[in-house]
Amino acid sequence: MKLLExxxxxxxxxxxxxxxxxxxxxxxxxxxxxxxxxxxxxxKKTAAExxxxxxxxxxxxxxxxxxxxxxxxxxxxVDTFSxxxxxVNNAGITRDGLIVRMTEADWEAVLAVNLKGCFNCIKAxxxxxxxxxxxxxxxxxxxxxxxxxxxxxxxxxxxxxxxGLTKSVAKELASRHITANAxxxxxxxxxxxxxxxxxxxxxxxxxxPLKRFGSPEDVARAVLFLASPLAHxxxxxxxxxxxxxxx
Amino acid sequence: xxxxxxxxxxIVKLLGVNPEEITPEAKFQEDxxxxxxxxxxxxxxxxxxxxxxxxxxxxxxxxxxxxxxEYLTKRxxx
Numbered sequence: 360m361k362l363l364e365x366x367x368x369x370x371x372x373x374x375x376x377x378x379x380x381x382x383x384x385x386x387x388x389x390x391x392x393x394x395x396x397x398x399x400x401x402x403k404k405t406a407a408e409x410x411x412x413x414x415x416x417x418x419x420x421x422x423x424x425x426x427x428x429x430x431x432x433x434x435x436x437v438d439t440f441s442x443x444x445x446x447v448n449n450a451g452i453t454r455d456g457l458i459v460r461m462t463e464a465d466w467e468a469v470l471a472v473n474l475k476g477c478f479n480c481i482k483a484x485x486x487x488x489x490x491x492x493x494x495x496x497x498x499x500x501x502x503x504x505x506x507x508x509x510x511x512x513x514x515x516x517x518x519x520x521x522x523g524l525t526k527s528v529a530k531e532l533a534s535r536h537i538t539a540n541a542x543x544x545x546x547x548x549x550x551x552x553x554x555x556x557x558x559x560x561x562x563x564x565x566x567x568p569l570k571r572f573g574s575p576e577d578v579a580r581a582v583l584f585l586a587s588p589l590a591h592x593x594x595x596x597x598x599x600x601x602x603x604x605x606x
Numbered sequence: 607x608x609x610x611x612x613x614x615x616x617i618v619k620l621l622g623v624n625p626e627e628i629t630p631e632a633k634f635q636e637d638x639x640x641x642x643x644x645x646x647x648x649x650x651x652x653x654x655x656x657x658x659x660x661x662x663x664x665x666x667x668x669x670x671x672x673x674x675x676e677y678l679t680k681r682x683x684x
């Protein structure tokens with residue numbers, strides 16, 4: 360069963376990792392995708408893969424921290440695809456470090472992309488979605504936004520912020536049949552987690568009841584569910600995809 | 607198209623009311639059934655249609671159709 364037939368989605372950070380898996384999963388379910396990424400070459404590659412499975416797809420270069428750029432790209436996307444049914448706020452970065460060593464620049468860079476980026480993109484799609492009187496907004500949070508993590512003060516704060524933002528948006532836009540939810544991944548195998556040391560990874564594995572790391576596809580399937588009509592009565596929620604790590 | 611006609615068209619489309627209900631005295635929220643989100647969206651639609659930026663404090667003052675037409679006339683002339 361195709362869950363997103365005839366829909367159009369914007370996926371930020373859609374070129375690689377979890378974002379790429381979301382883009383591909385959506386396309387397999389009949390969705391056209393605007394792949395937004397700061398790495399436009401990678402976004403073009405991903406868009407080409409989506410077209411190869413028969414969907415309309417375009418790559419857009421955008422820094423989600425730049426409100427003006429986000430607004431302009433969203434206008435272009437609405438012109439090209441005629442509608443926006445789904446927004447996936449997936450773009451995110453890390454600048455890890457213990458708080459005593461964390462610079463103001465590290466803090467600001469992470470908050471700008473991970474949290475303000477979500478705000479910018481939500482604000483940009485709210486107009487078109489309110490006109491359509493329908494929409495699904497899914498933001499990628501993280502379990503560290505709920506449990507904290509030594510060395511990730513900036514990242515965990517940004518992800519906790521994403522959860523608060525999601526709940527406010529859910530309340531504000533519910534009357535227009537726009538849902539807003541978050542997916543909080545645990546340890547997922549991507550470039551972001553490849554940066555950890557072997558010892559750090561072994562320690563993580565011990566804490567995961569399902570005894571394996573998640574894949575980008577594990578996250579993508581939860582996002583698919585929230586974007587689909589199957590979840591139309593679910594809003595303001597956080598689905599944790601972590602192999603049982605946070606219980 | 608005259609500004610008042612354009613404003614009427616936007617209101618009809620957004621709020622789904624009859625064009626006859628849209629008098630200059632009609633209040634968006636009390637008479638035309640707009641909620642706060644509709645009011646915000648109206649301001650957004652006016653901004654887009656007339657290619658202007660409406661500051662939040664101005665938008666909050668526009669409670670009737672007549673006030674909106676008057677405001678938009680002034681803003682698009684300057």
